[in-house]
Amino acid sequence: MVKHRRGVALIFVLWLLVLLGLAAAEIATRARTEGQMVATLRARAVGQYAAESGILLASTTIQTLLDSATYPAQRATIFHRLDSLSAIPHDIDVGDGRFGFAIIDLNARLDVNRTNAATLRALVSQFSHGGSADDIVAALKQEPISRFGELARVPGLGDSLAIALAPYVTTWGDGLVNINSAPEPVLSAVGIGKAAVQSILARRAQGQILTSTDGYHGGADGVVTVDAPLLTIAPTRLMLVSRGWQPGSPLTHEIQAVYVIIGNALVLQSWEERDR
Numbered sequence: 001m002v003k004h005r006r007g008v009a010l011i012f013v014l015w016l017l018v019l020l021g022l023a024a025a026e027i028a029t030r031a032r033t034e035g036q037m038v039a040t041l042r043a044r045a046v047g048q049y050a051a052e053s054g055i056l057l058a059s060t061t062i063q064t065l066l067d068s069a070t071y072p073a074q075r076a077t078i079f080h081r082l083d084s085l086s087a088i089p090h091d092i093d094v095g096d097g098r099f100g101f102a103i104i105d106l107n108a109r110l111d112v113n114r115t116n117a118a119t120l121r122a123l124v125s126q127f128s129h130g131g132s133a134d135d136i137v138a139a140l141k142q143e144p145i146s147r148f149g150e151l152a153r154v155p156g157l158g159d160s161l162a163i164a165l166a167p168y169v170t171t172w173g174d175g176l177v178n179i180n181s182a183p184e185p186v187l188s189a190v191g192i193g194k195a196a197v198q199s200i201l202a203r204r205a206q207g208q209i210l211t212s213t214d215g216y217h218g219g220a221d222g223v224v225t226v227d228a229p230l231l232t233i234a235p236t237r238l239m240l241v242s243r244g245w246q247p248g249s250p251l252t253h254e255i256q257a258v259y260v261i262i263g264n265a266l267v268l269q270s271w272e273e274r275d276r
Contacts, residue, residue, distance in 0.1 A: 001169050002004070003117040003256045005026045016223050025260070029089075029203075031078055032270070033195060037247075039229045040249075040251065042246070043098060043246040043249035043251045044099040044251055044253065044274070044275060045248040046095070046096050046137075046244070046245075046249075047097060047243075047245045047246055047249070047251055047252060047253035047275070048244060048253045048273070049094070049095065049097060049244065050095075050097030050099040050244025050245065050246075050253070051099055051242045051243060051244075051253045051254060051255045051273070052255065053094045053097075053099055053240045053242075053244070054099035054100070054240075054242030054243070054244060054255075055101070055240050056100040056258050057101075058101055058103060058240045058242065059111075059170060059225060059227040059240060059257070059259065059266055059268075062103070062259075062266055063265075065078045065079075065110050066230065066261065066264045066265070066266060067264060069264070072232070072233060072234060073209075073211040073235075074171065075234040076180055076209050076210070076211055076233040076234040077236055079105070079130030079180075079181075079207055079234050080180060080209050082103040082104070082105050082181070082235075082238075088177070094244075096114070096247075097245065097246050097247075098244070098245060098246075098247055099242055099244040100241060100243055101111060101241060101242040102240075102241045103238060103239075103240055103241075104238065104239040104240075104241065105174050105178055105181045105235040105238060105241055106170050106172050106173050106188075106235065106237040106238060106258070107173065107174075107177060107178035107181065107182070107232060107235045107236055107237060108177075108178055108181040108182045108183065108186065108235075109167075109168055109169050109170040109173060109182075109186065110113060110123055110168060110173065110177070110186055110189060110190075110229065111143060111169070111170055111171065111172070111174070111175060112140055112144070112151070112169050112170070112171060113140075113144040113145070113171060113174030114173055114175045115173075115175065115229060116173065116177075116229075117137050117138075117141055119189050119190055119191065119229055120137045120140065120189075120231075121133050121137045122190075122191065123165070123169070123185060123186065123188075123189035124136050124137060124161075124165065124170060124187065126185050126188065127161060127164045127165060127185075127187070128161055132156050135155070135156040136154060136155070136156045136157050136161075139154050139155045139156060139157075145171060146171065147171060148166075148169075148170065148171050151165070151166070165180050167183070168183065168185050168186050170239075172237060172239060172258045172269070172270065173237060174236055174237055175229055175230060176229065176230050176231070176232045176236055176237075177190055177229045177230070177231055177232065177237055178232050178233065178234065179200055179210050179213060179231050179233060180204065180209060180210050180230075180233055180234065182236070184201060186213070187201070188237075190229045190231070191240065192216045194233075196216055204228055209233075210233055211233060212233065213231040213232065213233060216231055236260065236261050237258065237259070237260055237261070237269075238258070238261070238266075239256060239257070239258050239259075240255075240256075240257045240258075240259065241254065241255070241256050242254070242257075242258075243255075243276075251275060251276075252275070252276045253274075253275055253276070254273060254274055254275075254276055255270075255271070255273040256270075256272045256273070257270065257271050257272075258270040258271075
């Protein structure tokens with residue numbers, strides 16, 4: 001009887017040890033999961049703070065530059081190379097985070113919603129063949145897109161053509177095209193003529209800054225139209241893209257902020273952010 005009781009007690013103890021082991025493992029698993037959640041939340045907060053710091057630094061510096069530009073020619077000079085403004089560090093530490101950013105001149109692109117059909121067709125036809133450019137532009141005019149990510153879903157466009165057009169179009173433009181920053185496909189699309197396009201590109205390659213749009217006129221195929229894109233020598237809309245992260249974490253927080261330049265003021269128009 002005594003041996004039987006001892007055997008039962010031993011089995012009970014063994015089962016108890018097994019249950020305690022399972023409970024300990026569950027607690028450890030939950031602790032690791034909660035620890036990972038806390039680390040993820042912290043990394044996301046650090047990334048967001050760093051990205052916001054990048055936007056603040058860039059916008060403050062640009063506003064300072066605007067305050068120093070009294071005339072259009074001066075503004076054209078200070079914005080001549082947005083990607084290499086020496087006054088702004090492009091990749092720096094802030095607290096436990098780090099951020100990098102880019103400044104995009106939206107006037108170097110064509111707004112797919114504001115630009116007239118003839119000019120859009122002239123741009124799209126540089127990357128597509130046959131009658132697809134007409135179909136794509138017709139689809140864009142029939143159902144304008146509100147977000148850049150919708151571009152690939154336009155009938156007849158597709159992923160590959162959307163990627164090819166991406167550097168030359170925007171949904172945040174105001175109809176103005178900056179002759180000091182617009183790339184060749186955009187300049188060719190606005191219809192100022194091949195000779196004028198080559199002249200602009202050559203002068204820019206020599207480091208010249210164009211201080212006037214006199215002599216240039218927008219219009220597809222060299223024909224000036226009422227709704228042709230207007231030309232400018234300096235940006236009137238900028239997009240600041242800032243990405244912040246915590247070193248060692250794969251999470252990145254991205255902010256896209258669109259600013260309108262009104263007079264000498266930098267005015268926020270749009271703010272979008274997401275985790276990547």
